[in-house]
Amino acid sequence: MSAPAGRARRVLAATAAAVVGVLAVGMAVAAPSTAEPGPTLGQLAAAKGRYFGSATDNPTLTNAPYTAVLGSEFNQITVGNTQKWQYTEPSRGQFDYRQADQIVAFAQAHDQIVRGHTLVWHNQLPGWVNDVPAGELLGVMRNHIANVAGHYKGKVVHWDVVNEAFEEDGTRRQSVFQQKIGDSYIAEAFKAARAADPNAKLYYNDYNVEGVNAKSDAMYNMVKSFKQQGIPIDGVGLQAHLILGQIPSTVRQNIQRFADLGVDVAITELDIRMRTPRDATKDAQQAADYRAVVNACLAVTRCVGITVWDFSDGHSWIPSVFPGEGAALIYDENFAKKPSYWAVYEALGGTPVTTTTTTGGNTSGCAATYRVVGQWNGGFQGEVTVRNTGTAGITGWTVRWTLAEGQRLGNVWNGVASTTGQEVTVRNAGYNGTLNANGTTTFGFIGSFAGSNPAPSAITCTTA
Structure with missing residues (x-):
């Protein structure tokens, strides 16, 4: 049993036991003031052998109402930004883990498992990477992976090894890695990650691949080829930055076909955006959409967990990138639970509530x-x-x-x-x-x- 995988199972087992204790009929309670609250999303997911987590970023760690929810509601955390190359190796050969270490320490203090994000990505690169000569870049990439994955060895359960390497039509994105190393750079990144941390599960992660389409077909063919060649890949991440009322009808089918290749699947960056402002009709549709995604994951045994890309509308990336859109998450900006929260809660097996x-x-x-x-x-x-x-x-x-x-x-x-x-x-x-x-x-x-x-x-x- 690997160290991080074993820890993940211990977390899931402990929270599953907590759910049983909360939901048990005839539970003894000394007085109303000492009664246990209902189960959290993390506990409900753990009872089904999965995790339900959130991404987070360093500035929010000083917000007490925010961290009260982050530390209690979820059993998994993704480091949203500060494990990316621009933060961890801002100058060639000079590594800085201080910010990412803060988030990992928070997760450890709250008995939460951590997904590492991300080792190789065309975005959020320091400028010096683009200036590395073609003949040196493979070595630079291997060195970066060895240092970052090595630093977090035993502290993360998954690594998003390579992120967003395909275009919408299924062709390779012409990143600096693709241009200077060639098609082999993805396989080489996975080999380097396995050498750096043999126990972490290694994932390829991308967006607009939730349903069956040209992009997910290209990803599928790559994973199939890697499995045939013995390239160490353990899972795929479907980011799931989705649009209200436009959930692909083939999500479950797509998850299943990757599982059939012998890899795990995770919903890694879930949010469902709408045109703002919110109203009751949009809230109801969003709740139905969240329920559909959770149900699709639960229907496939190898779909191991779901992560929302932060949990509060006040901390979402959506409004800054899609003007006029937002309200994409399960808590509002005041940390109130939205209808989408309750849809997830019930899909994970929580007792339906009376409203x-x-x-x-x-x-x-x-x-x-x-x-x-x-x-x-x-x-x-x-x-x-x-x-x-x-x-x-x-x-x-x-x-x-x-x-x-x-x-x-x-x-x-x-x-x-x-x-x-x-x-x-x-x-x-x-x-x-x-x-x-x-x-x-x-x-x-x-x-x-x-x-x-x-x-x-x-x-x-x-x-x-």
Whole structure:
């Protein structure tokens, strides 16, 4: 058993056990305030022998609300930028791992496995690489892989060895590596990576290859040839930067054909972008699209995991590259869970949640959505999402509902609660009352119940 693979299995086994503990009927709970929350996406995926992770980048590691989600919700992390060549070898022969090491250390502290990204790519190269004479570049590439993969030996479970080497028509991209080394550079990169870290799984990674098309055919033929030649390739990464309502119909078929070659498949950079602003119709379509991708992966045993390309809309690369588009991820910019989150949650086997939404009309400017996200004998965890439904920003909100007979409210977070009999009132905390048009925030609570645990028949939201 390889060291990183063994660690991955230990992480998956531990989180799978946590899911069983959370979901077990008859779970003993001393009091509502000590109840366990519902399972995370990472735990749900682990129960199915997979991972569900997120990419991240160094600037966000100082954002406490962000890292609270990153460190708890996912069981895998990809280093989004700082393992790329421009960061790790900015000058020839001079290596710098300080930034990438910070992310790897974060993952290790939170018992998360790490995907390495990426050793050889035509983009984000320091300028000196392009100036290397053709006769020297193969040696330079091998030296870079030996140093970077060697530095992280035993710390990553996968390496994206080569990234985006094909054009849309299936021809080779004319990168500096292709031009100066030739077709053999990809195979040589995989050989060098295997020598540097014999235990890491080695992946080829690309975009627009989620369905069957000319580009994925070229990738398929390369992998097939590598397997026949004994070139050490263990997996393919389907990036899955997708567009709302345009999920290829052949995703599952495509995953299966690569698996049939004897390699693993990972969804490595998932996001599903839309024309902004969001609305309920777009959210519903996005949720269906995320569910379809997760289901396609789960349908193939060798589809080992899914990584979203960061998890919050406020930290997505999409708006800077596709003007007028965004809202591509499963949390909004305020770290509230979107419908797409719940679609993933349920596709991974989470208990379907009950939702009741009541809008306050044109004058109130907000809506509230009530969900039960986890339940056990006599207790439950609830979450309410507040959305600004008006056309202008709001500076405060108040949510009200009536507890059913036998229900009691316990601890509340991200809101200020009061009760009168069975009537509950929750006002915004000092930091989450301001919402832009269509902006959202959430508050959560622990409750107890006797008998049944119905959702409220009505929940209202008013603005300040």
